[in-house]
Amino acid sequence: MRIGIIGGGLMGMSLAYFLAESGQEVVVLEQSAELGGLSGRRRFDDGLTVAGYQHAILPTDHHIRDLCARLGLADELEFNAVRTGFIHNDRIYPLATVRDFLTFPPLTLKNRVQLGSTLLRARRQQDGQRLDTISVKTWLTQLGGQETFTRIWQPLLEMKFDGDFDSVPATYVRAWMNRMMGIRRLPQLHSRVGYLRYGHYSLVQALADAVIARGGQIETQVRVREITVDGEPARQVRTHTGLAEFDAVIAAVATPTFARLIPGADKQYLAQLAREKYLGLICPVLVLDRPLSGYWTLNLTDTNSPFSSVIETPHTEHPGYYVVYLPRYTASDNDWLGVSDDDIRTAWLAYMKPIFSDFDERHIRHFAVSRSRYVEPVYSIHASEQAASVQTPYQGLYLANAGQVYPELPSSEAVVIHAEQIAALVRQQQTTSAIQIPV
Secondary structure (H helix, E strand, C coil): CEEEEECCEHHHHHHHHHHHHCCCEEEEECCCCCCEHHHCEEECCCCCEEECCCCCECCCCHHHHHHHHHCCCHHHEEEEEECEEEEECCEEEECCEHHHHHCCCCCCHHHHHHHHHHHHHHHHCCCHHHHCCCEHHHHHHHHHCHHHHHHHHHHHHHHHCCCCCCCCECHHHHHHHHHHHCCCCCCECCEEEEEECCCHHHHHHHHHHHHHHCCCEEECCCCEEEECCCCCCCEEEEECCEEEEECEEEECCCHHHHHHHCCCCCHHHHHHHHCCEEEEEEEEEEEECCCCCCCCEEEECCCCCCCCEEEEEECCCCCCCEEEECCEEEECCCHHHHCCHHHHHHHHHHHHCCCCCCCCHHHEEEEEEEEEEEEEEECCCCHHHCCCCCECCCCCEEECCHHHHCCCCCCHHHHHHHHHHHHHHHHHHHHHHHHHCCC
């Protein structure tokens, strides 16, 4: 069975690996010159590389850790204790111990008690179906009160969803709490976080090597123009160089991108796909010759900031260098996505300087901006009824993306789990279909 996979990011390469491992003939078509997508890397003129976007592996991410071990990357996975905190009114407040939590200045004693109660009660909430029908604002206000929501949750949600979180379901925050709070231990609130020494790109490359070793093909700089949806069950893919035919096609791309690839599809199906919204992401990355803060993550409570958080890690290949990410989530049609790198640098650094008094632009050894228009799905109330299915209305054509992992967060762990499940589904369905076709 010959299976075409459109997209060479972590989802696409994981699918290719699981299918090739089971003996399927796999062809990956990637439009960029290099694999990776959101797990890709940035290479500077002096040869130094960094991940384009920050990725972390948690101790509880058992599937991706197992995959790394199977691919011979276990020794490249490093776990370190990290510190987290908040930036409020241009000041850094640690959130590493129970004492930090109980004395967190932006909140009154009453607010702190309410916030603690919210975290505990939220993690105990098991009724996922109910949380799918209630907005995150309503739920958090019910749990912790309006003042706590306004001071803490509202700015975080505004930064995450570019100001538009009214219809985001409560499942989002519950999933976030379970993922982040589940790895913390009392009396210390800080956690251990893991990274691949050479970034997530090393995982994507290891997957590619394994696919090729099993007879698969990987073609880069291939722009897919259309997937045919009429005619025989076999699927044709039209690229800028010609036509390719497969027994099955899996589009490992964002839903809006998939919709553009099937212009001949039923209008009702295209309208269903059009309802899915995505967040874009602008992510400047700085390589500094000294630490910036000593914190892994600092979340901002100021919604006027051009970035939502500050994420800092040592550069694993170059001692003395530190990599800082300053992400900003945006609506997929936000004008910021078209702003030049120079203007973004000016706006972002101007906001950094009052927070980090010792920061000097002369400490910057490299600067780059990564952008993606479709980086993460925006779930709405009743999202479980709305997400685009893996199985399309067309035999032999499948859709695979992070929007389908709901109610889990679209983490790398969730992507790997989802890819393995889809690979099993495709194998089963295509085998059954082949048996039913008379010779």
